[in-house]
Amino acid sequence: MSPRSGVEQPSAFPEGPPIQERVAALEVLSPQDIDARLGDLGYRGQPEARRAASVLAYRHLRRIRRLYLEGLEPEPGTRENALFLGPTGSGKTFLVELMFREILGVPTVLADATQFSETGYVGDDVSTLLSRLYEAAERDVEWASCGVICMDEFDKLATSRSDSRFSGQQTTKDVSGFGVQRSLLHLLSAPQATFPPDFGFTSRIRSESLEMGCVTFIACGAFSGFRGTAENMSHVERVGFGREPGKGGQKDLDSIATRITEEHLENTTAFSRYGFIPELIGRFNRLVSFNPLDAATLGDILQDTVLRTWEREFAHEGLQLAVDPAVREWIVARALKRETGARGLRTALAPVLEQAAYEHFGHGKAATVRLVLKDDAVHTVRD
Numbered sequence: 001m002s003p004r005s006g007v008e009q010p011s012a013f014p015e016g017p018p019i020q021e022r023v024a025a026l027e028v029l030s031p032q033d034i035d036a037r038l039g040d041l042g043y044r045g046q047p048e049a050r051r052a053a054s055v056l057a058y059r060h061l062r063r064i065r066r067l068y069l070e071g072l073e074p075e076p077g078t079r080e081n082a083l084f085l086g087p088t089g090s091g092k093t094f095l096v097e098l099m100f101r102e103i104l105g106v107p108t109v110l111a112d113a114t115q116f117s118e119t120g121y122v123g124d125d126v127s128t129l130l131s132r133l134y135e136a137a138e139r140d141v142e143w144a145s146c147g148v149i150c151m152d153e154f155d156k157l158a159t160s161r162s163d164s165r166f167s168g169q170q171t172t173k174d175v176s177g178f179g180v181q182r183s184l185l186h187l188l189s190a191p192q193a194t195f196p197p198d199f200g201f202t203s204r205i206r207s208e209s210l211e212m213g214c215v216t217f218i219a220c221g222a223f224s225g226f227r228g229t230a231e232n233m234s235h236v237e238r239v240g241f242g243r244e245p246g247k248g249g250q251k252d253l254d255s256i257a258t259r260i261t262e263e264h265l266e267n268t269t270a271f272s273r274y275g276f277i278p279e280l281i282g283r284f285n286r287l288v289s290f291n292p293l294d295a296a297t298l299g300d301i302l303q304d305t306v307l308r309t310w311e312r313e314f315a316h317e318g319l320q321l322a323v324d325p326a327v328r329e330w331i332v333a334r335a336l337k338r339e340t341g342a343r344g345l346r347t348a349l350a351p352v353l354e355q356a357a358y359e360h361f362g363h364g365k366a367a368t369v370r371l372v373l374k375d376d377a378v379h380t381v382r383d
């Protein structure tokens with residue numbers, strides 16, 4: 001029986017531990033500890049975003065500890081929601097996943113904002129975000145109130161009402177855009193919110209109520225239109241987006257350091273021109289910029305995570321995988337060209353290693369398989 005709803009709910013999970021026990025079991029970590037753990041888990045680059053997010057995670061932890069271990073309700077207006085801005089594949093969602101789900105160990109939901117539609121229309125109602133949080137919290141509504149909701153592709157939620165300079169691309173999702181934003185605004189503002197514990201599949205199960213005071217919302221988006229915007233605003237101080245300034249010349253939009261200060265991003269007028277209702281953007285009191293990953297960071301990710309996974313797989317076959325430095329550079333260069341951040345590494349590497357696996361797996365003989373670059377293509381050599 002849930003203490004708040006007063007109705008019997010079918011539970012797929014056995015009774016969990018009391019909330020105080022769950023919260024007390026969370027490791028107390030400083031922002032610096034959190035940042036260091038991120039590194040241990042293979043997160044690379046983005047030092048400023050990591051710093052900001054580590055403090056956000058620390059504060060989240062403090063708030064739930066104060067509430068459930070010290071009995072101190074969160075002060076009104078102290079809810080912290082963050083907007084993570086930066087190009088695709090730069091590690092926005094990965095950071096949330098590692099930081100909240102793996103390191104803090106609180107219920108974490110990663111959702112795609114484009115899946116929502118207004119209540120009554122086809123698509124998910126925003127309240128199902130809370131249903132998912134409840135599921136992630138093993139159907140413990142108090143544990144769910146300690147959770148984090150991350151909405152990916154948040155920029156696509158908006159209806160572009162302005163010219164294409166601001167949107168990058170035009171979206172036709174104009175019918176539901178504002179309704180969904182208003183529902184989200186409610187979630188981000190309300191002290192409590194109700195949700196269907198069964199995702200609304202049946203009308204027999206009564207809604208649950210969730211305390212929202214400690215729930216942290218993080219919205220992630222590329223907001224690519226801002227790059228064009230910055231290009232047209234010569235007075236904008238250039239920080240945040242864009243590759244290193246001054247290397248690619250004015251013509252190449254990506255090499256133009258489209259760096260936007262938080263002051264500018266905080267300017268909700270810019271967001272409303274993007275199609276957002278200003279009140280909703282106003283609920284995100286922390287704006288965190290992610291940079292496109294540069295060659296050195298991509299090289300580290302390739303070495304420390306992507307290749308390591310493959311090396312293990314090769315080792316299971318009795319094979320040692322050796323990758324020439326020229327091949328690493330080739331893969332990084334390809335990934336940079338694709339402009340999909342770290343995702344591009346896997347895309348560039350997969351066909352090469354599949355070919356190597358095809359040629360050398362299953363023979364049961366120990367050997368070294370070396371990847372070498374010849375005529376701008378990767379070849380495998382078995383020693």
Ligand SMILES: Nc1ncnc2c1ncn2[C@@H]1O[C@H](COP(=O)(O)OP(=O)(O)OP(=O)(O)O)[C@@H](O)[C@H]1O
Pocket residue numbers: 042043044045046086087088089090091092093094095152153220221222301341342343
């Ligand atoms: N800074 C990073 N360090 C290590 N790995 C990273 C980093 N950034 C991205 N990756 C890898 O790339 C994958 C994709 O990153 P992620 O999903 O976080 O991108 P994103 O910034 O949220 O972009 P999108 O908006 O397209 O989802 C991750 O799962 C991870 O494997």
